[in-house]
Amino acid sequence: MTTSHRSSLGRLFHGETAVDFYGRRRRGFTVSLVLLVLSVVSLFARGLDLGLDFEGGVAWQVPATASMDADIARDVLRENGLDPANAKVQKLSNASEETIRVQVADQPADVVDAVQKSLAEAASVSSEDVSVTSVSSSWGRAITEKAIRALVIFLVLVTIYISWRFEWRMAVAAIAAMAHDVVISVGVYSVLQFEVTPATVVAFLTILGYSLYDTIVVFDKVQDNVKSFSGTRMPIADIVNVSTNQVLMRSINTSVSSLLPVLSLLILGSGVFGAVTLREFAIALLVGMLTGAYSSLIVATPLVALLKQRETKYASLVGPHSTGDTLRAMVVSGLPTGVRATRRAEATDGGPSSGGSDTATAVLTHPPRPRKKRRR
Amino acid sequence: MTRRWLGSLIGVVAVVLLALVGNLSAGNEIALGLDLQGGVSVTQEPVGEYNSESLDVAVERIRERVDALGVSEPEIIRQGDAVVVNLPGVDNQDEAIRLVQVTGAVLLRPVVSASPISPGAGVPETEAPATGSTPDTTAAPGPSRSIPGATTPDTAPDTTPEATSETLATDSASPSDAEPVDSVADTADDSVPPTGSDLPPASEFADVAAQPISSDPNDPTASVIVQNIDGTEIYQLGPAFATGEVFNSDATADIIQGGWGVRVTLKRGSGGEDLWNIGASQCFSGTGSCPTRRMAIVLDGVVQSAPTVNQPSFSGGVDITGNFKESEAKDLARVLKSGALPVRLEVQAVQTVSPTLGEDSLRATLVAGLIGIALVLLFMILYYRTLAIVVVGGLVVSGGILWNVITFLSASSGLALSLAGAAGIIVSVGITIDSYVVFFEKLKDEVKAGRTLRNSAERGFKSTWRTIVAADTVSLLAAFTLWYLTVGSVRGFAFFLGLATLTDLVVAWFFTRPAMMLLARSGRIGRRGAFGIKVAPGGAS
Numbered sequence: 001m002t003t004s005h006r007s008s009l010g011r012l013f014h015g016e017t018a019v020d021f022y023g024r025r026r027r028g029f030t031v032s033l034v035l036l037v038l039s040v041v042s043l044f045a046r047g048l049d050l051g052l053d054f055e056g057g058v059a060w061q062v063p064a065t066a067s068m069d070a071d072i073a074r075d076v077l078r079e080n081g082l083d084p085a086n087a088k089v090q091k092l093s094n095a096s097e098e099t100i101r102v103q104v105a106d107q108p109a110d111v112v113d114a115v116q117k118s119l120a121e122a123a124s125v126s127s128e129d130v131s132v133t134s135v136s137s138s139w140g141r142a143i144t145e146k147a148i149r150a151l152v153i154f155l156v157l158v159t160i161y162i163s164w165r166f167e168w169r170m171a172v173a174a175i176a177a178m179a180h181d182v183v184i185s186v187g188v189y190s191v192l193q194f195e196v197t198p199a200t201v202v203a204f205l206t207i208l209g210y211s212l213y214d215t216i217v218v219f220d221k222v223q224d225n226v227k228s229f230s231g232t233r234m235p236i237a238d239i240v241n242v243s244t245n246q247v248l249m250r251s252i253n254t255s256v257s258s259l260l261p262v263l264s265l266l267i268l269g270s271g272v273f274g275a276v277t278l279r280e281f282a283i284a285l286l287v288g289m290l291t292g293a294y295s296s297l298i299v300a301t302p303l304v305a306l307l308k309q310r311e312t313k314y315a316s317l318v319g320p321h322s323t324g325d326t327l328r329a330m331v332v333s334g335l336p337t338g339v340r341a342t343r344r345a346e347a348t349d350g351g352p353s354s355g356g357s358d359t360a361t362a363v364l365t366h367p368p369r370p371r372k373k374r375r376r
Numbered sequence: 377m378t379r380r381w382l383g384s385l386i387g388v389v390a391v392v393l394l395a396l397v398g399n400l401s402a403g404n405e406i407a408l409g410l411d412l413q414g415g416v417s418v419t420q421e422p423v424g425e426y427n428s429e430s431l432d433v434a435v436e437r438i439r440e441r442v443d444a445l446g447v448s449e450p451e452i453i454r455q456g457d458a459v460v461v462n463l464p465g466v467d468n469q470d471e472a473i474r475l476v477q478v479t480g481a482v483l484l485r486p487v488v489s490a491s492p493i494s495p496g497a498g499v500p501e502t503e504a505p506a507t508g509s510t511p512d513t514t515a516a517p518g519p520s521r522s523i524p525g526a527t528t529p530d531t532a533p534d535t536t537p538e539a540t541s542e543t544l545a546t547d548s549a550s551p552s553d554a555e556p557v558d559s560v561a562d563t564a565d566d567s568v569p570p571t572g573s574d575l576p577p578a579s580e581f582a583d584v585a586a587q588p589i590s591s592d593p594n595d596p597t598a599s600v601i602v603q604n605i606d607g608t609e610i611y612q613l614g615p616a617f618a619t620g621e622v623f624n625s626d627a628t629a630d631i632i633q634g635g636w637g638v639r640v641t642l643k644r645g646s647g648g649e650d651l652w653n654i655g656a657s658q659c660f661s662g663t664g665s666c667p668t669r670r671m672a673i674v675l676d677g678v679v680q681s682a683p684t685v686n687q688p689s690f691s692g693g694v695d696i697t698g699n700f701k702e703s704e705a706k707d708l709a710r711v712l713k714s715g716a717l718p719v720r721l722e723v724q725a726v727q728t729v730s731p732t733l734g735e736d737s738l739r740a741t742l743v744a745g746l747i748g749i750a751l752v753l754l755f756m757i758l759y760y761r762t763l764a765i766v767v768v769g770g771l772v773v774s775g776g777i778l779w780n781v782i783t784f785l786s787a788s789s790g791l792a793l794s795l796a797g798a799a800g801i802i803v804s805v806g807i808t809i810d811s812y813v814v815f816f817e818k819l820k821d822e823v824k825a826g827r828t829l830r831n832s833a834e835r836g837f838k839s840t841w842r843t844i845v846a847a848d849t850v851s852l853l854a855a856f857t858l859w860y861l862t863v864g865s866v867r868g869f870a871f872f873l874g875l876a877t878l879t880d881l882v883v884a885w886f887f888t889r890p891a892m893m894l895l896a897r898s899g900r901i902g903r904r905g906a907f908g909i910k911v912a913p914g915g916a917s
Contacts, residue, residue: 135725136725139421139458153861161853208854209851213807213851217847249817253759254814257813258809261749269741
């Protein structure tokens with residue numbers, strides 16, 4: 001199979017990429033670190049714009065008729081003894097109508113009713129057309145606490161599951177990558193001061209799921225390759241690089257297919273059709289999916305390599321890893337290639353070995369037969 | 377082998393089609409959540425001290441009130457301690473809040489008069505039913521026979537067996553000095569005739585009847601007219617003399633003197649026993665405020681039981697006997713428990729969604745979702761060419777499964793599709809597509825390694841299945857944890873995410889696998905260009 005005269009896109013399509021993810025890990029880590037620091041700084045400096053459902057409060061939504069605009073809405077508040085300075089008055093528009101949304105802190109029920117009636121009067125609509133949303137602040141806190149508790153329990157369960165299905169090192173790396181994604185997504189909300197609504201929380205949780213899902217698909221490949229390369233003296237960096245390149249196309253395809261519906265929700269749903277409820281949800285998902293795809297390849301996998309290097313089996317194999325065409329050959333064939341591939345792992349047990357073939361180009365034609373027992 | 381694959385393929389499509397036909401012929405439709413349909417949502421949470429019975433009873437009362445109102449497809453959801461009531465189509469917020477504010481508090485009211493409601497005929501029965509009313513009054517306290525129909529001038533009240541045979545007596549565990557327990561035993565078990573024999577003087581009675589009758593059946597200070605729980609009797613009740621809080625929350629249904637009854641103890645002191653005894657002695661003596669000698673136990677404007685008071689004073693506890701069925705006795709015990717420590721529900725959140733907003737959101741979500749899915753399919757067709765047939769088929773099948781499950785659950789258990797849920801489904805399309813991508817990429821690897829298509833499909837699916845299961849397990853873990861532990865839209869989202877993930881697994885195993893195996897055998901995708909790479913010679917066999 002000739003690989004040299006293909007464009008990089010063609011290589012991608014045919015699964016013949018040879019990106020040295022492990023070798024460039026520092027670059028990826030630096031980018032991630034910068035983003036993380038930005039997010040955390042913003043979270044402390046600017047905080048999050050928590051919506052009604054978390055902080056409690058009242059919001060009225062009234063059709064923006066000829067006699068109703070933001071200033072009139074503020075006047076209505078003043079008439080009812082509320083300070084418009086503490087209120088958030090927004091104009092929302094979608095395809096069929098424009099509405100004015102007025103949000104203030106928690107109010108007693110009679111004030112809520114009075115404002116509803118005055119707003120309806122001012123807009124000359126019936127008071128049923130003015131929709132009211134009210135959430136007590138204690139309920140908002142309760143929701144947040146429940147969500148956090150659910151999150152913690154979920155993380156514990158996932159850690160147990162990954163440790164059981166793969167190994168604890170991968171669990172650590174997967175959770176780290178996931179935390180990375182969630183912190184950056186929350187950071188985006190903090191930097192852009194988007195309002196955090198229950199839908200946003202749903203979105204963050206989805207991100208968390210996607211991130212883990214993505215990472216697990218990559219780890220599955222790594223685990224596969226660790227098995228099929230087990231008879232060789234390949235450094236873990238090579239195994240990880242081969243695996244990452246092998247799943248690269250899948251990661252890109254999946255990300256594109258996951259992002260298309262989200263982009264459609266964002267651009268068509270909220271942009272063209274004006275379903276505002278969807279916008280924040282879609283933005284959170286978009287950011288989360290992008291970081292999720294990024295972190296599974298750039299953060300999680302090199303991290304596993306670093307962790308696994310401390311294992312006795314791989315500790316002795318640390319050294320220069322293959323790049324370029326050697327890596328490409330391995331990615332394409334899925335088989336160990338190169339000088340180190342053919343030397344048996346005699347160094348690990350220190351004992352005399354029967355000695356493998358010393359020809360540098362010798363390549364196994366079949367993956368090694370799985371051993372019943374690990375050689376010790 | 378081919379036949380097995382074909383069988384599986386036809387089987388899954390047939391099941392989906394059958395379910396589809398079943399759902400359509402049953403007229404099941406997807407119920408839309410509040411945010412898509414418009415309406416009012418009220419979230420309440422108990423504050424202060426309460427027991428679990430009172431919360432249960434309060435929720436049941438809310439359900440009955442909402443049902444009585446005739447709201448179509450109301451949703452009453454218990455989320456932990458919180459009670460969420462979604463009332464689609466209701467746009468009056470105040471009405472909705474009033475509707476759902478119940479406490480599970482029990483009022484004890486004297487029965488001024490009682491008359492049966494006879495179905496059909498508007499004429500009340502005048503004769504006491506013979507069954508179960510054979511008097512055995514030898515040991516019964518007080519005057520023995522009553523004169524039916526004496527209590528109200530315009531109606532001839534009578535008492536159905538359920539009502540008349542209920543008696544109140546001191547708990548046998550702590551008998552009062554006034555009445556020996558034995559007499560209670562004798563009066564119980566269907567044998568107490570309608571009492572209320574001592575007809576009050578006409579003047580006194582007029583006073584009672586002249587009391588203004590409140591339109592709010594829960595006003596404790598006014599006289600009210602209410603029905604009993606099975607709608608067989610209607611009562612005029614005087615102002616409440618006490619609430620169910622005179623009891624300890626230890627009411628139990630028990631066999632008392634050979635029949636099912638309820639035994640409950642009284643709280644000590646002025647708030648319990650003393651208060652109760654004031655009412656009991658009034659009712660026992662059959663004076664003006666309580667001419668029928670019966671005391672009604674009222675929950676939310678419905679008389680749960682109206683037993684005759686057999687003793688002027690009680691100490692320690694009360695037995696309520698009569699010809700209860702076991703379930704009736706248990707229900708009454710639960711009501712008393714609830715009344716002993718009524719729950720105070722506080723409105724935590726109110727949301728009014730205007731239907732137009734809902735409609736717009738629904739259309740936007742649907743159109744955007746469908747366009748998104750169409751784009752994904754286009755991408756799949758461009759990238760995987762012939763293989764995309766399987767993706768399209770798989771999406772159609774999983775769409776069919778989801779539609780069937782959602783419509784069925786909508787019809788059977790009141791599941792409503794919310795905006796978050798709809799978005800969750802669209803998002804989970806990504807997960808389904810990913811299963812295919814993982815599979816096809818694996819397939820390409822195998823083919824490139826020089827294996828035949830048949831071989832590649834089998835090997836590819838094996839390893840893909842492992843990956844899908846591992847990844848979907850995480851999604852399911854997330855869905856389940858969130859569904860179980862959170863409230864509101866997050867919960868709705870989790871439900872549909874979990875449903876879509878399960879569907880993904882089912883479709884991968886029962887549809888994608890046989891479809892791919894058959895496709896690999898047919899040789900159609902073996903041709904060059906079918907999915908973008910060359911297949912080894914012989915691969916098309």
